[in-house]
Amino acid sequence: MSTYKIPVGPQHPAIKEAFQFNFELDGEIIVNVKPRLGFVHRGIEKGMELRSWVQGIYLSERICGICNVPHTTCYCIAVEKLHDVDVPKRAQYLRIIINELNRIHSHLLWLGVLGMELGFLTFYMYVWRDRERVMDLVELISGNRVTPSMNFIGGVVYDITPKMEMAIKKGMDYLEERTKYYKSVVLNEPTIKVRTENIGVLNKSAATDLCAVGPVARASDLKTDVRFDDPYSSYDEIPFNLVTYSYCDVFARVLVRVDEVLESINIIRECLDKLPSGPIMKKLKRTPPPGESTVRVEAPRGELMYYVKSDGKENPYRVKIRTPTLANIPAVCEMLKGYHIADIPAIIASIDPCYCCTERILFIDKARNKRWIWSHSQLRKYSLEWYENGGRR
Amino acid sequence: MVSIIGWSRIRSPWILYMCTGACNACDIEVLAALTPRFDVERFGILLKGSPRHADVLVVTGAVTRQVAPRLKRIYEQMPNPKFVIAAGTCATSGGVYWGCYNVLGGIDKVIPVDVYIPGCPVHPQAVIQGVAKLLAKLQEAK
Incomplete structure (x- = not known):
């Protein structure tokens, strides 16, 4: 043999x-x-130390172009923690909106890519066509399609006007209808089911042992979501469901992500209804006082962690980043075995x-x-x- | 015979697409240019998986030290005449990654470039414009 x-x-x-x-x-x-x-190691953590605190925002945004918003959110919250201030309520809600828009775009993108990997190109083209609607909304708010540069230390840069609110609500209605349709496609289409059901099984105990995060863990029936466990940026004021499935296979991971898109749509609607008035930015000093902080946020792919240390100078002393994909690599190695x-x-x-x-x-x-x-x-x-x-x- | 080859090259340039250390934002925008909203396929452009089938190399991202020799090898594997599009500010000059120890800079440090498309990330419309410029260049070369 x-x-x-x-x-x-x-x-x-x-x-x-x-x-x-x-x-x-x-x-x-x-x-x-x-x-x-x-x-593709570029030396970003070291690069952060060469830049000022503000420049760090834009470098952290470019660690991952797809989930760039959680990166800047995490970095900004970490620096705000060093300053020991809370950002204005309106800014926190705007952060949730832009984070959830990012999650919708990331999950739809992934759904399309999965369709491509399975050889279901029609599905890929349809999903990407509808994804453009999210990109339009992000462009409407910030002027850039992918990297909105929305977050800043002390708040957010762009406000949402009533006119934009209308456009976002309209967009959400359209996306909800389309996502429900895609869910029915995933549930009923044999092409997808044959290639995903009982493939890449990662059972609950293995997911716990290998520290899987995000949708991968939730597809293995683990109730883990930073938005629930350690709420940041007013997520505790927004009611939403934690999506879990117990099939533990690729099919469950598809369903988790599709359902999360629907949840995100509801979160955005809720935020727009509750959106408090007030300032969107709190002016802070250029350099934070010495100290260190650790912040976790829920990126589309799972838990994202930033550790920031300041020694009171112009540049960060140390920035440590742990991204969700890295956390999921031991899990994917386990999933592949036997297939x-x-x-x-x-x-x-x-x-x-x-x-x-x-x-x-x-x-x-x-x-x-x-x-x-x-x-x-x-x-x-x-x-x-x-x-x-x-x-x- | 030569004119037929030139004609078919202009009507249907096949592209190969390579990420040399980008943040994925340019990658998804270049892919978005291939999907229904922007649809560069109407110019006959097809995405190919192998450098041996490609006429145009689209590169996104600043070149990292690990990737530089591989980028060169991919370029050498492409048949002549070959064209290179640098998509995004990072591919053009290194962009936001200045000072990062593992980044060499723009791709023109490794291979010759025909069209630069700036933008962080590139807008799909800019990709279309860049492609149109390249097609005009091909027309002249013919």
Whole structure:
């Protein structure tokens, strides 16, 4: 019996963030997985120390372009904690709105990408078309589609006018209708069900042991959400449901995210109804006093943590960031074990790894001493054909 | 024969798309340019997975030290004539990542660039304009 070893990524880090998974295979079945990180390491934590406190906001926004709002929210709350001030109530509500808009855009983007990984391109195009509605709203509020630069130390930069409020409410109605439709597609479409049900199972105890976060943990029936457990920015005043599913597979992760979009829509409506009047910014000193603070927020992908230390100077002394994808990597390694090569794209996509890099694959057949390279598209094609010919069912 | 090749290249340039250390914002905007709202496919542009099939390389993000040799290798694997679009401020000059120890700067430090599209992140409309400029350039080259 020959054993295969497949490194997935990172020679060609196209499309997706580069990290490498080394797969050990027994025929078609994955026996072991080893991750290797650090290909798009840019040195941002060190870069933060070179910048002033305000410049840090815009660098933290560019750690991840997809979930940029939670990054700036987390950084700003951490610095405000050093100042020991609370931002105005209106600013807190505006932060919730922009955070939830970001969550909707991120989850819809992911839903489309999953459709692409499963070879369901129509679904991908439809979801991305409707996602443009969220981008329009973000552009309306801030003038930029993806990175709104909304948060500032002491509050938010842009206000929401009554006219914008109307537009957002209208947009939410449209998105709710479309998301409900996508949920019915996910629940009834055999193409999606065959490729996701009972694939990439991560049971509850494994999810606890491996410290899974965010939708991955919630799909394994763990009730964990920073918005609930450690409310920040007035999340405790907004009623919303914690979405959990107990199927523990890729299908559950899809449902968790679709339901979270619906929850986010309700949160935004609630915020707009309750939106208090008042200032949106509190002016603070340029440099915070010496001290340290740790803040957690719920990014679309899970718990995001910032540790900020100040020594009273112009620049931060230390900024430590832990992103949710990193926390989910041990979990995805566990999920992959025991499944087929054809399931790799769906399972890796299921943790929403800020897009991971499966762009190129090197196959090594040790017994015959042969090497060949597959690109991500070839792997996708192989996986589609494999399922077309019956797969293992 | 040459004119047919030139004609088909203008009518249907195939692109390869590579992230060299971007924050994903430019990546999703370039992808958004391919989806129904902006739809660059009406210019015959198709996204390809392999450098050997591609005419145009779209690069997003500042070049990190890890990725620089790989970017060069991808560029060398593409068949001639080949064109490069630098999408986003980071790909143009290094952008917001100045001073980060693992960032080399813009992609023109590694490979020659034909079209620069600024923006942080690039607006899909800017991507379309950049592509249109490149097509005009191809027309001249023909």
